[in-house]
Amino acid sequence: MKSTITYDKIFLSSPHMSDEGYEMQYVKEAFDTNWIAPLGENVNKFEEELARKVGSTDAAALSSGTAAIHLALKAAEVGEGDIVFCPTLTFSATANPIIYQNATPVFIDSDYETWNMCPKALEVAFEKYPEVKAVIVVHLYGLSADMDKIMEICNKHGVAVIEDAAESLGTYYKGKHTGTFGDYGIFSFNGNKIITTSGGGMLVSNNTEKIEKSRFWATQSRDQARHYQHSELGFNYRMSNVSAGIGRGQLKVLDQRVEKKREIYDFYKKELGELEGIQFMPINEWDEPNCWLSSMTLTGKIRPIDIFEALEAENIESRPVWKPMHLQPFFEKYDFVGEGVSERLFEDGVCLPSDTKMTEEELQRVVKTIKGLWV
Structure with a gap:
């Protein structure tokens, strides 16, 4: 029955700006210096600060967590016809980039112990599909997957591991940040996440060469030339300097x-x-x-x-x-x-x-x- 009392809406998870106004300080700086276009000091600093926070070597600030997964798959050389294992209990943004790369997802069940990818089901999947190219692991609702077991299985088979930590920034597995166990980790700063840039994401990795390549792809794969030249397919995936300013302020809280x-x-x-x-x-x-x-x-x-x-x-x-x-x-x-x-x-x-x-x-x-x- 519909209540007759009118209350303010209680949201599931909405943006929460800092009381100190950290975000506006960085955004104002972007406006004051006229760096409101896609790149600038806030982007560079946000990448450095986020990587330092989670304990990763390098990071690329992107337009969304989905973009980060897409570029992680590309960096892992996933292509047409390749098989990628993916948790079935997740948001579609985890799986969609597999299709972007014309690869084939195989969905892996959860277990009750973690609500995340079941290591036993993962082993069965490897027996069925030994030629798999990459495994995406999700840390659902901020709960860590059992990374020791999962990494042991994946390392045994020599496949790339991508951690979808979109929901788990600030989560630790045995004292280490989620998103830093695999070859690539991704974070989301969508409006409903624990911190937000209004919309955005981050790709992290200890492989600086792959992160630099991802930045290249994310800026339309523009070659170093006086004219506009493109030798590879590119994407418009870079985070804006204004959004990155919001992210720097949010990271403080x-x-x-x-x-x-x-x-x-x-x-x-x-x-x-x-x-x-x-x-x-x-x-x-x-x-x-x-x-x-x-x-x-x-x-x-x-x-x-x-x-x-x-x-x-x-x-x-x-x-x-x-x-x-x-x-x-x-x-x-x-x-x-x-x-x-x-x-x-x-x-x-x-x-x-x-x-x-x-x-x-x-x-x-x-x-x-x-x-x-x-x-």
Whole structure:
């Protein structure tokens, strides 16, 4: 039933600018120096600062996380007819660039221990497709995949590893930043991410030659010549100097945002974790997640749709867990390796509002609405 009380909307995860105004300082600098066009000091510094923050050698600031995955695949020499393993439980932006390269995705199931790529399913996939060219790993909702097991398998087969850390900036696996275990890591600064540039992404790697080549591709593959000359296919993928200024300011408050996200998760788990049929996303002892979206599964009489509709009636945003790629109309023709764990997580999963601007009162509104379904 629709509530008759009008409340301010509580968002799932919206942009949160710093109270100190760091972003405007860098943006103003871009305007004052007239460097509002695609490249400039903010882009260079954002690349350096992000790489230093996560412990990577080099980074390329790009227009989106999707662009970063695309260039990572290109850097890994993935091309027409090549097979790329990809988690099925993810957003389509993880899988789309595989198609951009005219390659073939094979989707890998999740496990309940991490909600991420299942190492056992990955091993089965290698037995079935030993000629695979690359593996994309996702750190879903800020939860780290089990990178030791996954890297051991991938190294044994000698394939390139690309980490989609779009949702996990600020997450650590055994004390090391996610996005820095594989050959390439990608981060997203979309408006709903833990920090934002309004839209943008970053490709990181310890291979400086590949990062430099990626910057070249991202600027339309313009050769060093007095005239416009292009010997390779290029892309318009570079981040603007203004956006990079926002990113530099946001990076200063990343640790604060992670702390708040974790507080939100702890609050929900404390308030809702004892309700019948609720189980929260798993946090392993080796995982220090950024808790980008606090998520849970429901296995009792209360179903996800009940949660969605109750929260919606109170002007509170929530959403399902990602629908697996192998169930998507566009991707259903591609192979899937697994036992259906991802499907059950999708059917049972709920992502709760995890906006870092939420007040104590707003958090109470969320849990009160949910608890009302158990009365």
